Structure formats: C-alpha cells, structure tokens
Amino acid sequence: MNPSMYDASFVQPCRVRLLVVPIGKWKRSQFLEAVTKLRGYNEVRLVDITPIDSPLFTPQGFPQGRLFFEVITSGHNDSLNLFLYDFEPFRKIFVVVGLVNDDSSSEDNLKILKEKYPTVISHNLIYVNSSNNNNNNTGSPPDAHVFHSGNDFESNLEPIVCDIGRNFLQALSHYYSSYKHVTLRSPGAIGGNAVLKTSLTRQLANANLPANSTSSSSSSRKMNSFESTTSSIKRSASLKLAKSLSSSENRSQLRSQGRQHKILGNFQLLAGRYINALHSFTEAVTQLYKVRDHLWLASALDGIAICFLLLSFLNISFQVPYIIMLIIPIQTSNPSVDPSSPRNSSNGPIKSPRNSSSTLALSQDVDVENTNLPILIRSISEKILYYYELSLNHHCDYAPQTVYAETLLKTLTFMVTCHSSTQLSPPVLEKIIKGSLSSDLGPAVVFEGDQLGPIDGTDEILFSKIEIYSFANKIFELQLKEMDLESQTIIYIVLSKVYHSLGFARKRLFVLRLLLVALLANPEKINWGDNYQEILNGMIKLYGIEDRTPETSVQDSQASTWLTLQRKCLQLCLMVSRKMKNSVSTSRYAIMLLSRYTHLLTQSEQQNIFTSFIQPSMSEGHIQSYWDPFLLRDVKLTRLESDVSGGELPFESEMSVLDKSAKVNPTRSDEVFNPFRHLLAADKVVSEMDSTTQNVFLVGDRAMFSCMVQNPFKFEISLTGVQFNFETTEFCELGKNDVSFKRPYYVGPESIRIVNLPLELKKATHHGWLNIDSVKLSVMGLPARDFPIALSENRTSKEAVENDRFNAGRVQIKILPEQPELQLLRTNNMTDNSWMMLHGTKKRFTITMRNKSLRCPIEHLQFSHVSNIEQSIKPDYWKKMQLDDLYGLESQLEWMKNSCIKFIDPPQRLEPHETCSFDMEVDATATPFHFNGFELVINYGMNSNDKSRMYLKTLQSSYHVTLKRSIEVPSVDIVSLNQDFTSETDHVDWVHYILEKQKKDGDFNINKYLLLLLDVRNSWIDSIKIQIHYEDFESHAYTIESLHTTRVVVPIKKLDYQNYNFKKQSVPRVWQGRQYIQSGLTEEQEIEMRERFWCRQHILSRLSCNWVLTTDPSIKGTVNFPQFFERFDPKMVSSLYEAKYPYHIDLSIDKSSVAKGQCVKAVVKVSPTSNSDLTASPQSSPEKLILNFAIFDSHTAKLLSKSNRRVLFNGTLSRHLIVVKPVETQLQLLPLEKGSYEICVCPSRSDSKDQAIQFNPGLVTFTVV
Secondary structure (H helix, E strand, C coil): CCHHHCCCCCCHHHEEEEEEEEECCCCHHHHHHHHHHHHCCCEEEHHHCCCCCCCCCCHHHCCCCEEEEEEECCCCCHHHHHHHCCCCHHHCEEEEEEEECCCCCHHHHHHHHHHHCCCCCEEEEEECCCCHHHCCCCCCCCCCCEEECCCCCCCCHHHHHHHHHHHHHHHHHHHHHCCCCCCCCCHHHHHHHHCCECCECCCCCCCCCCCCCHHHHHHHHHHHHHHHHHHHHHHHHHHHHHHHCCCCCCHHHHHHHHHHHHHHHHHHHHHCCHHHHHHHHHHHHHHHHHHCCHHHHHHHHHHHHHHHHHHHHCCCCCEECHHHHHHCCCCCCCCCECCCCCCCCCCCCCCCCCCCCCCCCHHHCEEHHHCCHHHHHHHHHHHHHHHHHHHCCCCCCCCEHHHHHHHHHHHHHHHHHCCCCCCECHHHHHHHHHCCCCCCCCCCCCCCHHHCCCCCCCCCCCCCHHHHHHHHHHHHHECHHHCCHHHHHHHHHHHHHHHHHHCCHHHHHHHHHHHHHHHHHCCCCCCCHHHHHHHHHHHHHHCCCCCCCCCCCHHHHHCCCCHHHHHHHHHHHHHHHHHCCCHHHHHHHHHHHHHHCHHHCCHHHHHHHHHHHHHHHHHHCCCCCCCCCCCEEEEEEEEEEECCCCCCCCEEEEHHHHHHHCCCCCCCCCCCCCCCHHHHHHHHHHHHCCCEEEEEEECCEEEEEEEEEEECCCCCEEEEEEECCHHHHCCEEECCCCCCCCCCEEECCCEEEEEEEEEEECCCCCCCCEEECEEEEEECCCCCEEEEEEEEECCCCCCCCCCCCEEEEEEEEEEECCCCCEEEEEECCCECCEEEEECCCEEEEEEEEEECCCCCCECEEEEEEEEHHHHHCCCCHHHHCCHHHHHHHHHHHHHHHHHHEEEECCCCCECCCCEEEEEEEEECCCCCCCCCEEEEEEEEEEECCCCCEEEEEEEEEEEEEEEECCEEEEEEEEEECCCCCCHHHCCCHHHHHHHHHHHHCCCCCHHHEEEEEEEEEECCCCCEEEEEEECCEECCCEEECCCCEEEEEEEEECECCCCCCCCCCCCCCCCCCCCCCCCCCCHHHHHHHHHHHHHHHHHHHHEEEEEEECCCCCCEEECCHHHCCCCCCHHHHHHHEHHHCCEEEEEEECCCEECCCCCEEEEEEEEECHHHHHCCCCCCCCCEEEEEEEEEECCCCCECCCCCCCEEECCCCEEEEECCCCEEEEEEEEECCCEEEEEEEEEEECCEEEEECCCCCCCEEEEEC
C-alpha cells in the first residue's frame, strides 16, 4: 500500500480495492497515465450496471447506490491484514485489472493473474489500443472478464468499468456465500500475539486546552454530559433488553447472528446497497449490544455512521434507528442537511425490504432531518472508541491497534472536512465521500473556507480548531513505536495533512520529522521510494529550504529563518535518502547542507559530509558541477613584455575624432566653471571603483592570467582545470597542461589562493572589446563550467537579477595587431638635444627619423610640442585672473603653440624601414624669459583593418634651450609735447618727424602729440644695432654697447575722443566658450580697466624694434615689447586718451611771440566727451562749470598771482559755463614784462570751486620780447 495516497476517509469501508497491474511492454510514464485515466471513472452508479442473479447484491435492489473503486498500483501487506479480513473484509483486494498493451493471449494472462493473486475474487483484463478483432483468441467465445478499449482508451472506459463492477458483484455474491456457515472470529482469536493489541497511555483530560477558550469549555460540557448519561443509559437499556430476551435463547447464537449481520452490512456497503447495509448494521447492533460483544458492536456502529453519510450524499431521506438513539442519546433539533441537491435521486424515505428481527418498535425511530448529523456521527465515533477500549479487557475479542488508530484518523479527517462549516452541505459531503484530504505533501493549501459551504455568522461552527486539535492529541496516547512501519507512516502523514489544513505549520513539521525519524530507525527495507521522496521534498519545502537560496539571493541571505531547525531537517532528510539508496537526492541534500549551512557545521561534520556523501556522488556522476558560486573572486590579465617589434601599446582613435583633436589647443581648457566641483569628489571616487577593468594587448604579447579562487569550507579542494569559454579561446587561451586532474592546484580549508597561468594571445580583436566575465573551472575532477567573477558581496537586493548575492565583475581586453615603431635618429646643430640662443632670434634644425618595423607602415604622422611654459600653468589658471591679464597670458600661450616651434615639410607616411628628414624652426622672438625647453611629441600609427579607426602611438623627445637676453626695455614713460621746435633741431629723428608733420598739415597742433620715452638696454656681450618703428615713424639706428642703456624717443599721437571710445569696448578673449564669473569690479573700475588695456594695445600694436649684432650680421632679432610694458598707470592713460576726462579742452593763442605791451588773445573751446555721462545723470539738470585760467612762468614754473604786474588780463580768470555742446570763451592778456609764459585752464564744479574736475595737459606758451 502507498501510505502517501491514504486519505483516511470516513467512508473507507465502502470502497472496493482494485489493483491495476501492467501486462506487456509498458513504459512507466505510459502506465501511470493509463491508471490516472482509470481513476477518473472510479465511481459507478448501480443503475448503469447490468442486473445479476443475486437478491442480496443485484443493482436493481438499490439503483441509487454507487460502487466506489479505490484504484491502487501496489498491494497491501497480507501478513498484517490477513487476520482482519474476517472482521473488516473491505481491507481485502477484491478486483485486479491487468492493463495489456500487446497481443498476448487473454486466457494466459487471466491464468497468470489468478495464479499470482489467488485471494482476489475478480480478475479482469483491459486490452489498451486494441479491438476485439485483434485478440488472438477470436475463435473462442468472448470472455466477460476481458475488455478491449479500442483506439480511444479513455472514451471507452466508462462501460468497461461498469462491466468490471458487474463482475465484482457476481464474485461478491459467491464470496459472501462462504461466510454464511462460518463462525466469525475476532482478529485476536485468529492471530493471537501476531495481532498488536491497542495499548493506551492516558493523559489528563483537557490538558492541552486553554482555560479561557470558549470552544474548550463547550467541548468539556459535551464530554461531561456524555459521561454522565452513559451509565444511566446502560442500565435502562439493559433492563429493557433483558426483558425482551427469552430464557431459551442461546447467547452464543445471538453473538454469531450479530456478527453475520455485521459482515453482511460490510459487503452491502461495498455493493452499494446502503439502505440494506443500514438495516443489517442495525440488526447487528441490536444483537451485539445484548451480548456485550464490544469489538463487533463498535464496528457495526461504524457501518451505521458510514450509511448515514452515504445516504445523505445521495440525498435520500432515512431514519435514525431507535437503538442508536438509545445508545447515543442526542437532542433533536433543526434539519442539518441541505435540502437542495443537484442529484436526481429519490427524496422519499425508503423502508426496509424485510421485517426487522429487532424487538424495538420502528415507530420510535427519529427522522434524520431532526438531528444534527455531524454531531451525531462525532458522538458515534466517540462511542466506537469507547467500546474499543472496553474490548481491551477481553483476552481475544480486543481491538487491534491498527483498527483503533484508523478510527481515530477517519474521525479526525471527518472533523477537519467539516471545519468552519455549520452543516453538511453537498460540497462537504462530496469531500467526505471522495476523499477528505489531498495527497499533496507540499506547502499548498488543501482546504479553503469558501469551498466548504457558506457560513452564517449567527450559527456556530460544527468543529472548532481547538476541538480538532484536542481530538488529534488522542493519537499520541497510542504506543506508535510498536506498530509496523507502514501503519506509522500512515498515521504521521494523515496527521501532517490535518495540521496543515488547520494552519498549524509547526505541528505539521514536528509530525513529519517524527515520520523521518521512524523511517530512519526502522530496519525494514523501503520499497516505495518515490513516495518517500515526495515526503522528503515536502519537508524541504515546508521548512523553507527549497525556496531559500542564500548563496544567490541577497534577500534570502538577510531574511531571518530557523537556520538550526533547517540544518537538522536537512541532515535527517540526507540520512533517510541514503537509506532509500536514492543517490540523486543524497547528493542534492548534501550540496544544500554544505552550501547553505556551512557556518553551522563543524569541521568534522563538513568532512564527514564530503567524504561520505559528496565524494561518492561525484564518482558516480550524480554531482556534475561545483556548488559554490563564490569560487572565482577576481581575474587579472597582466602584460609582461612583447616578443614583436613595436611593443608599446597604441591608442585607438576614430578618424573623425583624430582630425578634430589635431586642431585642439592642448593648453586650452573649455571647461565650464562649476563652483560646486569639490562636492563631486566623492562621485569621482565611486566611479573609479568600477568593477570593469580594461586591458590592451598586442598579438604575440607575453601575458599572465591570474585568478583568485576561494575555499570557504573546512576541507581541502583541488582545482583540476582552468580555461576560457569558447568565445574567448578564439582570441586567447591559457597555457596547456598546466592544470589537470593529475597536477591540480590545491586550495586549503578556509583559504584563498591565486593561480597564475601563462596567457597566449592568438588573434586580434581590432577595435572591439572582448568581455571576460567568467572562467571555466573544474573542481575535484568535476566537469568544467563557467563561474562568474564574484568581486564582492552585495548587501542590497536587485530586482530582475538572477544572482544578486555578489557584485559580478568583468575584464575587458582588446587585442591589437602588430604595430610599427618610430625612431628618432638625430637632430643636427645641437648636442644632446641642447643648445643656446639669444632672445628674439630664430634658429632652424634638421631632424632625422626612421620606421623600425619591417612589415607595418606608418600611415599617420602628427607633430606637436609642449613647452615648459605650458606645462607650468595649471588647468584652471583662468578662473582667478582679470580679463586684461588673462588676454596677455593667453595671447602668449597661443603664440607659443602656433609660432614658437614650426615643422617645415614634415612627412605624412613612412613605409616599413624608411628613413626621412625634415626641418624644425625654433622662434624665440616672443618667448618668456623662463622658457628653457620643450617636448617634441610625434603621434604616429597605422589604420585598422576596416579603415574606420587608427592605432596611434606617441614618440616624445625632450629639447633643452639656454635662452640669453639680448635687448631689454627696462623703463617706459610718456610726456606731453606743447611747444614747437625750430629747424636747428631737425637732426633729431623724432623732431624731424614732428616738423615734417607740421609742414604737411596746415592744421597741425603740437598738443595732439606725446613723446614715448624708451630706455633700451643691451644685455648681450656684443654691441647691438637697433631701430624702432611706430606707425610711419622710423628712428635712427642706435648702436648700444654691451650692458649699456640708451633712451629712444618716439613721437606718438594722442587718441582723440571723436574716434576712440574704449568705455564700451570689452576686453577680447583669445579662447571662447568659457563661463566667466563676475570679476568683482565696479562699473567705474571696469571702464578704467578697459581704457588701460586698449591704450596699451594701441601702443604695442604699432611699436616694433629690430636689432642685429654688429659682430655677426647674420644674428638678428626683434624685441617683444609686451614683456616690458606692464599696465599703463592713470597718468599715462590720461595723457594718451583724451576721452579719459568728461570734457575736452582746446586752448590756443593768436600769437606765440609778442612785443611788450601788445595784447594776446587766448581762446578756449570746451566740448563734452564720452565720459561726461559719468558726472551727471540724465534726469538731472546740466552741470555748471567754472573754467579757471592759470598763468605760469615757463622758466620758474611759478604760478602768477591774479594781481601780478607782469601779465595783465581783462576781466577775471574764471568763466561760468554750461557745457551741453561745445562752448568757446576768450581771455585777453597784456604782457608788461619780457619772458616766456604758459597758459593753462582747469575746470571745476560750481558748488566747489576748489575741486578741479580735470587738469588739461595741453599748455600754450607765448614769448614776450
């Protein structure tokens, strides 16, 4: 028998056991599929069965009845049930069906079945997928026990099963006839000590019930009421029955008749004659109650309870016999059976077909609709147990422990089925009849409340959980260890299903653990391993071991669970599976135990699991791969050296990017200023910790592969194979014969080892990256499989990731083809790449280079340079500089990039082993004085195979320059020019220039010119001849001796306010695209900076100086004035730039030389400039000015007082003006003394006459003779 299929149904005695055996050449899966189809027709209506010639068992006697076949594929232990067949005949296998899938003889097959199963009363054959014509016995008449399903097996099963039922009824009629004249004995009388007598260990009543439970108190009241009425009922029934007995009746004969009625009732239950069975059981109860035959009386009461349920299931009204109400008094109440039923059955009460032998009046029977049938059946069951316990005092008529235990189980399953229901609804009845408990041992829910009928909130439930739990505890009063293994298994499995239905998970786990302990302790051989395997798998699921994968899931590793209980459960399952000799399950449980509960196992336990379970499983092939996903912790590929020419690794670049990068200034920073950049430092650190590492190699390189493997277990493991997967071995592979089964790498217990192997690079990946995220490893001779790189343990769960337990890593490698190599041979005119040159000069050199590769051409050559000036500047130099200073620095850097070093006719391509030369010119005319060298950078390379990219390499060569100073300008100044010159001074270069201007321009005004004073110094050891140019002015050639200084005067023209307006002209930027923050200057300071910048730029753009050595005319150069011209001071700006002040003052006199006593007229013209809006707002009234005249003695520079007697004036020396547009005023003077005088004017505000707005640098001079 299969214990896992046993559902402990309350109506188990009504089921006809039908054994199905395979005949022919069946595959296991096909046979089980056919059996499953046969089980679908295990219920047969008697109305569909052909009548037989037997009044006791003919289907016509009760057409509403059913035949319930219990289809099984394995037989029962006859040695255990043989003594019970006379007491409970339903335990016997009545029908055997042979499923035949070949053309073998039906007569032979039936003969074999009868020989093999001689105790079976009905033998049948079903030929699957064959017709009657295919039978090899076509000549003989058809056998009623041989059936042919034809091509469609399932569609023809219903009539076949009906005929099998008819055969059974016929055989049952003959079988029962053998019981008529046989004295029926109890199991104990037949088997003696071979039959295990019920042994109880009583516990305190209600010990397990909570004191405050309402259900508990209710149950207690029911028990107390039952116990209190039992004795009184017994006495009254005894008196009544004793009076009805005649003195001549034989007690033994009455016992025999009662037992015969009881056996007949059992057979009628099997035959579907439920009304007849009810009357037979009633007669048996009446007779057995008289003679106090407790064992058979209890069994007859059980038959009556089963008849009640079957008749209710068929929706047939019946009456509860008075003898039942006498033995088990209950209160009659409202109807308990649902009147609505989908079955088309007769609803009227059915009377007995024969007169009852009972002396009790039938008029005293109680209609079933007036009783609470579930409570009645529960009471009958308790009475049955009571009588079984009374029978234990008898020496032979005692209850076997198997019978007692099954009664407990069937009553328990009945209560579970009725759990949370208020009545026996059709769904509940169907579950009771067809199977109350599922055979599934997994964690799925067996019962749901909505499937058991509606629950009215006003009605009380039939049986509460606490009542069922209390009743289940009675099973533990039995001495279960003394029972056979099959019986123990049935008890534990049914209990586990009951606890599962009640939601008692821990109780269920406890019972299943007891089952495994019983299996492990029992020396009997286990024959039905598949069913025990289902139990083991159910245990693994119930304890949460199956779905828990802490080695691959972060959520499972962090979840709290019963680790110790799970470990013990897994160890128990491991031992049971080994006893079952199931190597697959043994290896599976051993791997689970070792991989998931390593930290809970001691060293001896781990070693025992490894040596006793894992190693044998590996040798037998049941373990195909290593179980630790954290085996590979890291992978590194290291480039040792190159065996080919051009071993330097190139840089890969796309063609478009390469062309664009050639135009980018290496010193330029297009970075957008971010004031919060320092806050991103943490993000930068995180990005640098990316698990992806990139490696670039060349074909033929010598490289080393390093992998870090770990062993977390307390035993040694061996690494017997290391290799890349198929995709990776196309490009590179590890050295052969380094790691093998005979030469493994051993990793000690709880340690980490790094394995280094040579790496062979075979094929180029070109511009594609090869990802290595796993390595094929073989551990302890197991087949190699890919192990991902487990860089670190992950603490955060990731959705949609199969294995989020660790942070997976990968290594990206790129294998490039062989590359060319460029070599610089020499540079002429210098020694060791060093030379000396004068500042301001240029020098040219010749560079010779060669392509050393014999096979690869150089298809791209790019020459650039980086000087020490550019290298010394920080990338963010521009962020804290003013715009005028930034323009000067960046202009210098731009010149250093574009003009300092020039390559003249450089080569664009070099063939293999080709040599070429080109010139390089170094220009030191504008280099800073701290310029001392530069790096020559040559980017060269070859095209990729598809011409879309280029592999670039860099060749650098350092050049060192000793820069000597030549011409310097240590001092610069600007002075006003306010008097004319005579022809005697025409030999002076700048005077000659002024006089020439005066001759050519009739409106020439000497006040429009300034003198730029340059102190020029010769810092070289030889004399130098210089010449300065400014616009159209060209100075004389000055020879300056070594370490001498000469002042050179350069006439420059003032910047008139009509043509130059620097106020709104921004300082230009050399490199665009930057985001500048606010300079922090006010508007006035911003304007002042612009005016200062543009005045300086005006001078520098027009001023130049060429020089040549007097000792060597071939050495010549120029002067870079921006290095010597610092910022212009306000005095220089105001002298040069007329629009510096708000007003332009033009002072002139009609005569520059007059006689004493002759009048001189001075004319002043005042005009507003572009800066006049700074003195007054547009909304205010025009500003009133006071124009003050001042007269000085030219020789003494003393101011003449207003009341002097040397120069008289008409009126006053002050004029009140409103300057909105040009205004003109005059002052007449009368000189009385000879001398030279200067006249100047100074405007001031009218509200503060002593505060001058501006000082006019333009003076006029006149001479008195």
